Amino acid sequence: MANLQPKLPSFQRACARCPLELGDCAITDFNLWQADPNTAVGNVASIAAAALPPTSDFTIPARRLIVRERDRPDFIPFVCQGWAACSTTLSDGRRQILSFLLPGDIAPTSMVFELALEFSIEAITDVHCRTVKCTAFKSVLMRNADLFEKFNRICSYEMSRANQLAIDLGRRDADERIARLILNLYNRMKQRGLVRDRTFDFPLRQHHIADATGLTAVHVSKVLSEFRRSGCIAISDRSLTLCDPAGFNAIADIR
Amino acid sequence: MANLQPKLPSFQRACARCPLELGDCAITDFNLWQADPNTAVGNVASIAAAALPPTSDFTIPARRLIVRERDRPDFIPFVCQGWAACSTTLSDGRRQILSFLLPGDIAPTSMVFELALEFSIEAITDVHCRTVKCTAFKSVLMRNADLFEKFNRICSYEMSRANQLAIDLGRRDADERIARLILNLYNRMKQRGLVRDRTFDFPLRQHHIADATGLTAVHVSKVLSEFRRSGCIAISDRSLTLCDPAGFNAIADIR
DNA sequence: CGGGCAATTGAAATACATCAAGGCGTGTGG
DNA sequence: CCACACGCCTTGATGTATTTCAATTGCCCG
Numbered sequence: 001m002a003n004l005q006p007k008l009p010s011f012q013r014a015c016a017r018c019p020l021e022l023g024d025c026a027i028t029d030f031n032l033w034q035a036d037p038n039t040a041v042g043n044v045a046s047i048a049a050a051a052l053p054p055t056s057d058f059t060i061p062a063r064r065l066i067v068r069e070r071d072r073p074d075f076i077p078f079v080c081q082g083w084a085a086c087s088t089t090l091s092d093g094r095r096q097i098l099s100f101l102l103p104g105d106i107a108p109t110s111m112v113f114e115l116a117l118e119f120s121i122e123a124i125t126d127v128h129c130r131t132v133k134c135t136a137f138k139s140v141l142m143r144n145a146d147l148f149e150k151f152n153r154i155c156s157y158e159m160s161r162a163n164q165l166a167i168d169l170g171r172r173d174a175d176e177r178i179a180r181l182i183l184n185l186y187n188r189m190k191q192r193g194l195v196r197d198r199t200f201d202f203p204l205r206q207h208h209i210a211d212a213t214g215l216t217a218v219h220v221s222k223v224l225s226e227f228r229r230s231g232c233i234a235i236s237d238r239s240l241t242l243c244d245p246a247g248f249n250a251i252a253d254i255r
Numbered sequence: 256m257a258n259l260q261p262k263l264p265s266f267q268r269a270c271a272r273c274p275l276e277l278g279d280c281a282i283t284d285f286n287l288w289q290a291d292p293n294t295a296v297g298n299v300a301s302i303a304a305a306a307l308p309p310t311s312d313f314t315i316p317a318r319r320l321i322v323r324e325r326d327r328p329d330f331i332p333f334v335c336q337g338w339a340a341c342s343t344t345l346s347d348g349r350r351q352i353l354s355f356l357l358p359g360d361i362a363p364t365s366m367v368f369e370l371a372l373e374f375s376i377e378a379i380t381d382v383h384c385r386t387v388k389c390t391a392f393k394s395v396l397m398r399n400a401d402l403f404e405k406f407n408r409i410c411s412y413e414m415s416r417a418n419q420l421a422i423d424l425g426r427r428d429a430d431e432r433i434a435r436l437i438l439n440l441y442n443r444m445k446q447r448g449l450v451r452d453r454t455f456d457f458p459l460r461q462h463h464i465a466d467a468t469g470l471t472a473v474h475v476s477k478v479l480s481e482f483r484r485s486g487c488i489a490i491s492d493r494s495l496t497l498c499d500p501a502g503f504n505a506i507a508d509i510r
Numbered sequence: 511c512g513g514g515c516a517a518t519t520g521a522a523a524t525a526c527a528t529c530a531a532g533g534c535g536t537g538t539g540g
Numbered sequence: 541c542c543a544c545a546c547g548c549c550t551t552g553a554t555g556t557a558t559t560t561c562a563a564t565t566g567c568c569c570g
Binding site (some may be wrong): 094118152155160 | 411421
């Protein structure tokens with residue numbers, strides 16, 4: 001994977017700019033850098049070290065599951081590098097992706113409290129995770145009002161994103177759904193400082209877009225071709241450029 | 256409305272059986288009966304009375320909005336009687352219903368913490384509500400671990416319902432969506448002791464079903480006709496009977 | 511070199527939307 | 541009391557967005 005450095009030092013390199021540049025990063029929010037003394041800086045280090053839960057790190061290769069539906073993991077992962085997808089699969093194989101996890105994201109917060117998972121999390125690229133034990137995480141949240149509030153904000157965001165998804169799937173056509181998905185990813189990457197010249201890493205396969213928008217991969221291919229032909233976006237070599245933001249927002253019915 | 260008694264005494268009558276018969280009722284969970292001395296019984300009365308937030312009651316006629324999108328109400332309503340729908344509307348009029356509120360339900364919990372609402376709540380039948388101030392409710396939750404846990408369970412349920420909705424809208428056809436909606440309502444009414452002989456009050460218009468399933472009212476009419484013709488369900492006079500549970504579960508792709 | 515995943519493209523099928531007309535029940539104003 | 545409008549449901553005819561099927565290509569990887 002082009003966007004992933006080879007070994008564990010890679011984690012630190014990718015994260016080196018994190019507490020400074022990343023505006024919106026769950027790992028920073030929850031103070032997990034501190035577990036790595038090399039990355040503890042500024043106000044991050046000032047939060048009570050005693051409150052820190054133990055973490056553990058690992059890398060999952062692309063296309064592998066990180067957690068499986070109906071599992072009961074006792075940890076919750078944070079994504080340090082790479083992209084992942086949360087999805088559920090029906091008995092006959094139909095699949096719906098509920099959310100994408102980008103670098104800096106925490107997995108769905110229901111993992112902290114729920115007994116059995118209602119979704120799988122699958123690595124799209126190679127994914128470097130840092131995980132926290134649920135019990136430890138819960139007790140940190142209970143003892144630290146600030147972290148608790150951050151956690152609640154994330155829960156609210158999840159809820160509102162889930163509602164948005166339902167509206168998009170129920171009441172928007174294919175063009176709108178796909179354009180909105182791409183813009184959502186664009187904006188989240190931008191918040192994290194991962195967009196340069198309107199261009200960002202875009203590792204999704206068309207079947208990921210299909211499963212996220214409730215369409216088929218064939219139709220996604222046709223719509224994307226049309227988007228490219230009209231000059232709104234350009235996709236090449238796993239990266240996407242937003243060529244005509246105004247036009248694309250119009251397609252996405254934004255504003 | 257057949258299922259609504261005339262005046263305020265009606266509230267008490269409808270609720271008289273509540274803490275005893277209703278297995279799954281947010282109003283009971285949060286101890287709001289206690290505000291009415293006549294209905295405080297058993298362990299309900301045993302919870303610290305000091306922790307009780309003040310409530311206020313009112314009735315909203317059918318088809319009226321209870322709260323409007325983008326409003327910032329400082330209260331959260333509980334539904335004592337009647338049905339309501341939470342929905343969002345796009346600029347061009349397309350509408351998606353995100354959830355139905357049945358007797359005993361609390362409105363979406365985001366109302367407690369969010370600043371601006373992302374949905375409207377509309378009375379389907381005449382609705383009798385009991386509302387609680389958000390600030391008072393929050394402080395009760397913070398002081399009472401038991402209530403806090405109940406609140407969290409409701410949040411989790413909301414989240415998992417929102418995900419279910421996305422899956423249904425993204426990956427299931429019209430028959431499945433409609434059957435699943437009806438079964439979901441059936442089961443929730445049953446939990447509340449409001450199903451008798453497989454029959455329950457069903458005040459939804461076909462356009463409600465359409466807006467909840469992402470279909471048009473015309474198509475809903477055709478699908479429902481087919482369901483009736485095949486003998487799975489019977490609908491008459493605002494009430495619905497589940498004639499063939501096994502067959503209907505099969506249509507809904509359950510189990 | 512073969513084999514599997516990914517993307518593209520065209521033709522045919524289909525699920526659902528849209529359009530249109532009619533019926534039925536209910537409230538309302540003359 | 542009737543006329544009329546209006547909301548709600550039904551049904552058929554037609555239109556269309558998206559799926560399904562199929563064939564082809566490129567590409568990466570072993």
